[in-house]
Amino acid sequence: MNADYQSRYSYAPADPSADPDVLVVTLVVSVTDLARQEMALRAQSLQSWQWVIVCLPALAEGLLHLATDPRVRVIPEMHPASASRHLVQSSSCRFVCTLSADTALDPTFLEKAAWFLATNPHVACCNAYTRDESGALWSYGFEQGDRFLDTNYAGATALFFKEDLLATGLPLPINNDDAWEIWLQLADQGKWGFTIPQPLILSLYPLSMPPFQSRDPSHHTIQRDRLRARYGTLHGRFPHVGLTDATPFEAISDAPVLANHLAKSTTTKRILMIVPWLIVGGAERVNLNLISYLTQKGFEVSIVTTLIRQQHPWLSEFERFTPDIFILDLFLRLPEFPRFIVYLIRSRGIDTVIVANSYLGYQLLPFLRSHFPETVFVDLLHSYEEMWKNGGYPRASVGYQSQLDLTIVTGGHVKRWMVARGADPERIHICYTNVDVDRWRPDPQRRAEMRISLGLEEDDLLIVLIGRLTSEKRPLLFAPIIAALRKKTASRFLTLVLGDGPLRGQVERQIRELRLSDVMRALGRVNDDEVFGYLAAADVFLIPSQTEGVSVATMEAMAMGVVPVSADVGGQGELITADCGVLIPHGPHEVDEYARVLARFADDPDMRRRMGQAARKRVERHFALRDFGPRMEALLEQAWELHHTAPRVVIPIELAREWAAQIIEYTRQEMSLDEIWAERESWRSNPRPHPSLAIPLRQSFRRRVLRFVWAQVAHLYRWGVSRNMRWLVPLKERLVSEVYRRGW
Template structure:
């Protein structure tokens, strides 16, 4: 997985955090020893000042610096009119003594040791402080570390790397530590002046029965330099290969139990299966009042950012709102690999991946904290069933904040899916925003108030997605596609909803009829194995290319080389890929489902109804377009013209801001019923209990296998096999009737009583 965005990258959104009261009691004391660090110390200062948690104090211990560049930086920091920054001067005494001196004058209950050449990600202190609040049994919290400078990589060692410790040290000093734990072990041993002081400290912490846990996100950036460029602290132990072994032997003598048993285990949350009831504290563990910035401050609640149209819309909406001067905070609630997480970080002002640093029972109060800390003006629920269940809590504790949701598609196999949840939680939502008039009508037919349901199409960036002749020629050459051979593109998850098996059958039928064309399939999913076998079995390798998942930029280039988009989905709202393909000048051949006819008109594409012989209908539509290049090109031009005129991304952002204002007006003039805080707390407790129980079940192997089978196209085969049960039931009934007929006749012949 690529490294997260560099904390000081000009392309990374800068929220502009500033405290309401710089003199407020600090939550975290940052302690930084400084000895001849030079001008690079300014980078460290910038990363501290950009922290989302602004209730900190920064104690810089000048450990006898005599370098002119370092002294200039220290002079600048002394001159800053910020009561949170203090520079403490000492004669040269070494890292351990400098850190102890900083802690001695600190005031906060939490300590973070930051070296003078390292950096923090913008949300580092805030996530670490919340992680410790969420795990009160833990003495410290570490994050993954990314290195920059002479080496770029991400290290995933930490407190959880138990097999290494104490034989090796998997930890850096840059962790958030409870002050009580620091005091209990007596701070750093000041005899260590040339390195390894952190290793010795962690062994003593373990010997005291204290340990920590990790955040699975790189929030600390460690600078790597060539040894000869270090002008500050130097680690002489690196030049003595035996130093580490001597230190290890000394520690083994002093702390044999730690070397025998390893570090203590930090007790975690109760088992969600054995003890599922969630005890929720509604009060945030600390305050962090920030000055309101931006035209509007939006909190988006989403489950994840996986590969799909709804998640692409999350990223585009965040980027579009930020470009209009809004501040956008995003919270992701579900465990996931989040392949598009870095894209989201580049689009939103701040992203909190809640499962990486919070226990589920702390989600409700963290959301309340964010709303109060950032002075949120609009909460947007985006395709997240779990977020709906927390809305009564948010309405109870933050009653004045307008809540809207964005709905993409009804899912009848889920009893309506997310739109059904929106109807159930309608009394706490100010405005429902749907991606199509079709879905708006679906909501109204099921009792939604028409005044509180409006439409905003998801649209597309028509400047980014436009025909590219150079890319077309290059990609076609790479694929070996002659200029006169039409390229038919499928983009989507290889799962039953998108019907990739139908795509394969269509490709085979066209080949059997000797219709020219090359199929490109972009996507992955449970049906990938079936697709590979089908292509091999029917010798379609020259006609069908399975390209797997691809990043957005690559999809755009492949679209430039294509002529037709094929999308025979079983159900859709309006597929996001339709907007992209039409903007690229492709002629779409798609299923007539959901609201797709609101985008695809007869002059710019073909919609195929679900009824009838599906293969035959799609083959006929494709044959006509393949046989008539002029009609195909005209459709592609009309498709792009329609999208540019009516479905550009900027129009979507205009509409969304208009609807945010509409929601604020409704919240003010026709407010939703208030929710009692006790009821809000009870519903949140049930929501967390359900969430924990469900996630625990989903981690069980039999459940994973069953779900994989259920959402693969193989389920249809399983369903047909299950029909044998119906036949067996019929056979049982026939046997029963036959047995009754035989028995009453036998009893009559023997002169016994019988029932006919």
């Protein structure tokens, strides 16, 4: 649990005397230090809680120091478990959290779990993945169903509906063994729980595998046999609980689920950023830089993500600046997204909402503005994409400009594109994204070390490509360009592809088919320090994209003294000039043109050194990060002024609800069509016989062998992932992809 969460977001109740929503109960039967639990509760984003510590009388004096907060009570009892049940019965709280003495809570756990239960009243309880302080992860829970007859997969810390907890007829759990029977009793009553697939519970002790069973094997066996004897008939009939899909034209509610009004000083400004995801990318780097600057200036920032079924590998990067992050699809159904965002704005007292590349964020603007006409709404744009939704986010910004107080673009090319399509130029302002030139700077020592490790001499050419391997980056041009380069130069060179994405497998296949393995390597996703090392060693940064804004990755490369060779698209011409890089227009002969330019650099080390120095100077003079934050802050001030001097139209709230319902239905259908399209593309790239047709004997044998092998190694894979061996995940994905590609 990060100790500075409270300093980065001032969670405190606006009215400390308000009735609590959550009763938190901790049972203590031995000497225990609850300082971490206290710190975590005070840092909760849901502040409407009451904490009751029920302990043996001999332990009460050592815990009384925790009761300085009026929401905390220490109650000595000879029988803590049964006494706590009476306390729950007499409580007016809707929810009860059983907080074990060996766990602490992530700042957003209570809020997320309460929202899940309130919007899924058929579910009895909610917990989350558990991690320990070393980073080891237990990523299992109620989805294990029948396996609960073998061991407790959910621990003892969870949030319950009060009535469902009492209906078990069991005392509150002191330890994991007690909780195990509660889970089975719930299942026997036709109730079950949900595990939020995010590590929101912190184990204060190292996680063993499995973590929630007695360390004494004989005790565990006795407990397991007793529970099997009582609940064995549950096998095969455990309830299944999950987030259900939206139904057609589902009604959108804006009725409050929780109040949770947080205190806010008159000098504090709070910002909500609506983003699609938290991935490794240029737009996300800009968001990180913006949030870093704003939090340093005393702003408090909340983040919601709106895409569904996505990975968020940069979540930890954003958590360095704010704990108030909500990946909505992990704990909410799609129709609840609008209501939660309304709640979040009201709960935090948000001053400004920034929509950054979230299409759903644009579509919900009329709904949000109708609820909060006093809030400022701004969007941040990087590039347009003609081939995606007829322009992508800038097209949406033009359409919703009447609901935005100001649009901020990161390049003049985006503004020109929008104005040509009818946008008001007075409401669009440019703020270049810029780069930290003190961090991204040439490092001769790192360069020498990296080039030695790669087997390169100083005059050998190292080409680096960095980016998510998706169609807009045109990664399927990488290998053809390098194949053409090899024919044009006798000089030694090496090409490194850094990044992951849906087209990575095809890039690797091209490398093999064109026999480029000696001069080209695809390294997959790498961390920031590794990116720095490769750029320190690099000579040329290749970026033949279909579309770009003013590329942050290009800025970072130039700041490191690396020469950019880029497609002449988007705002790249605002960054790259003839003395420090090369721009190549799209066209039928561009592969040969890229190869010709790269051959010149391979054959002339002095030229690429001169241009690399010029690239560094250009970024230092015109694109330094020190100018980005103040410019953004000034534009936000301008948006606030425009909001008061020239307010935007607000639609009636009844119309806003119907608008939101139509938007959620549009999103639901779009998701369904995306799945159908993905299935179509999968069949086109790898035709397979219909399942009703007989499978050839050899293929059938292979499948049986693969199933047998997976059954043997699955537990080792899960153990490795839980021990933070994250490299196992992409390895598994690549193996599965290869199996499907071969039709096994």
